[in-house]
Amino acid sequence: MIRLLLADDHPVVRAGLRAVxxxxxxxxxxxxxxxxxxAVVRAGRGDVDVVLMDLQFGDRLxxxxxxxxxxxxxxxxxxxxxxxxxIEGDVxxxxxxxxxxxxxxxxxxxxxxxxxxxxxxxxxxxxxxxQRLVRRSLQPDTALSARELEVLxxxxxxxxxxxxxxxMFLSQATVKSHLVHVFSKLGVESRTAAVAAxxxxxxxx
Amino acid sequence: MIRLLLADDHPVVRAGLRAVxxxxxxxxxxxxxxxxxxAVVRAGRGDVDVVLMDLQFGDRLxxxxxxxxxxxxxxxxxxxxxxxxxIEGDVxxxxxxxxxxxxxxxxxxxxxxxxxxxxxxxxxxxxxxxQRLVRRSLQPDTALSARELEVLxxxxxxxxxxxxxxxMFLSQATVKSHLVHVFSKLGVESRTAAVAAxxxxxxxx
DNA sequence: TCTGCGGTCAACCTTTCGGTTGATCGGCAG
DNA sequence: CTGCCGATCAACCGAAAGGTTGACCGCAGA
Numbered sequence: 001m002i003r004l005l006l007a008d009d010h011p012v013v014r015a016g017l018r019a020v021x022x023x024x025x026x027x028x029x030x031x032x033x034x035x036x037x038x039a040v041v042r043a044g045r046g047d048v049d050v051v052l053m054d055l056q057f058g059d060r061l062x063x064x065x066x067x068x069x070x071x072x073x074x075x076x077x078x079x080x081x082x083x084x085x086x087i088e089g090d091v092x093x094x095x096x097x098x099x100x101x102x103x104x105x106x107x108x109x110x111x112x113x114x115x116x117x118x119x120x121x122x123x124x125x126x127x128x129x130x131q132r133l134v135r136r137s138l139q140p141d142t143a144l145s146a147r148e149l150e151v152l153x154x155x156x157x158x159x160x161x162x163x164x165x166x167x168m169f170l171s172q173a174t175v176k177s178h179l180v181h182v183f184s185k186l187g188v189e190s191r192t193a194a195v196a197a198x199x200x201x202x203x204x205x
Numbered sequence: 206m207i208r209l210l211l212a213d214d215h216p217v218v219r220a221g222l223r224a225v226x227x228x229x230x231x232x233x234x235x236x237x238x239x240x241x242x243x244a245v246v247r248a249g250r251g252d253v254d255v256v257l258m259d260l261q262f263g264d265r266l267x268x269x270x271x272x273x274x275x276x277x278x279x280x281x282x283x284x285x286x287x288x289x290x291x292i293e294g295d296v297x298x299x300x301x302x303x304x305x306x307x308x309x310x311x312x313x314x315x316x317x318x319x320x321x322x323x324x325x326x327x328x329x330x331x332x333x334x335x336q337r338l339v340r341r342s343l344q345p346d347t348a349l350s351a352r353e354l355e356v357l358x359x360x361x362x363x364x365x366x367x368x369x370x371x372x373m374f375l376s377q378a379t380v381k382s383h384l385v386h387v388f389s390k391l392g393v394e395s396r397t398a399a400v401a402a403x404x405x406x407x408x409x410x
Numbered sequence: 411t412c413t414g415c416g417g418t419c420a421a422c423c424t425t426t427c428g429g430t431t432g433a434t435c436g437g438c439a440g
Numbered sequence: 441c442t443g444c445c446g447a448t449c450a451a452c453c454g455a456a457a458g459g460t461t462g463a464c465c466g467c468a469g470a
Binding site for chain 1: 214215216217218219220221222223224225263264289310311312313314317360361362363364365393395396397398399400401402
Binding site: 177 | 447
């Protein structure tokens with residue numbers, strides 16, 4: 001019998017998870033929490049095997065932090081992250097925080113149940129998430145360097161090349177140089193298009 | 206008895222909606238659909254009073270279009286939009302498409318039920334959504350016009366002024382004119398900064 | 411009726427951005 | 441050791457974007 005804790009700020013999602021997961025004979029939902037803070041506390045009571053953790057509570061990304069704190073508990077439950085978006089940065093952060101799996105909310109119930117059961121050893125990624133990570137690691141030519149991503153992030157905040165240069169202690173020439181590479185890798189020809197493309201490819205939020 | 210159609214691409218959300226709504230004695234869920242297209246077809250069968258319509262199917266915003274097409278049916282059901290974000294552009298688009306209400310997924314079940322029942326006359330907005338709209342309408346100097354929002358949306362997609370002009374059948378002069386007003390209202394001085402500011406204020410996605 | 415405002419467009423000018431070439435430097439793999 | 445690559449910067453040019461002024465239309469409200 002696998003004892004589950006649901007951590008999500010949406011009542012509808014909690015009800016849906018409970019409904020689909022309790023169809024599995026070996027699953028039992030022992031608690032629901034609507035905040036990351038409450039989920040950490042509840043997970044510490046020791047009667048939970050797996051926490052299903054949303055990443056976004058309200059408009060904050062508290063799920064990563066909560067995952068980290070749950071994994072720091074003595075004899076901690078496993079944490080399976082269950083979120084809407086397969087943002088590359090979020091996946092890496094979740095794994096770094098000690099998550100045992102990364103599922104997407106649009107998954108079929110059967111797939112979810114399988115991932116929750118399987119997550120004893122290695123990290124379990126939703127097929128779509130894993131596929132994207134693998135595909136990108138096979139295409140180093142289109143992968144942005146850390147520096148390029150950093151510049152692009154500042155562009156997405158609306159900064160000018162000159163302002164980015166000041167922030168990063170670079171000349172405008174260097175900023176432009178990075179951006180030209182970014183444009184080429186993303187197949188676009190303007191900063192706004194680069195931001196749109198990067199967001200679509202879930203390189204930035 | 207109010208007959209409901211659930212249109213959402215997430216199995217978990219559909220199960221959750223069914224679970225919380227069927228607690229109401231006068232509600233009955235007659236169908237669930239996972240695509241906007243299927244929802245339009247199903248709504249045409251004439252045995253549905255209210256469609257609960259998500260805006261995002263996969264990564265597309267098909268919900269607006271589906272709402273419009275459902276409202277164009279003979280003797281159409283009411284459509285209540287049920288989505289995760291209170292993006293101002295989405296709210297206006299939904300109302301423009303003929304939605305009878307705009308609810309947020311993090312709403313309490315009771316509030317949802319009330320809004321679904323009430324939506325016979327005027328449009329019903331979730332309290333948080335309505336509050337934001339009212340607050341903004343009290344500040345007419347910072348409110349973007351529909352046309353300005355439209356242009357800004359194209360900017361966020363990465364289009365150039367010339368491309369926006371072609372798309373909207375305008376001259377670049379007009380596009381620039383709209384953008385200058387947008388910059389002034391948002392307090393920024395570049396298109397990328399305008400996109401960033403508008404996203405932060407939830408004017409666009 | 412007149413006024414104001416949103417929407418449309420034109421002409422003009424300045425600044426920024428995009429694109430190219432070329433160069434230096436440091437680290438790392440072969 | 442040598443070559444490659446990422447990061448850094450400079451100078452230059454054309455194109456796009458930003459900013460201003462001014463104009464016209466239509467419509468809703470004073």
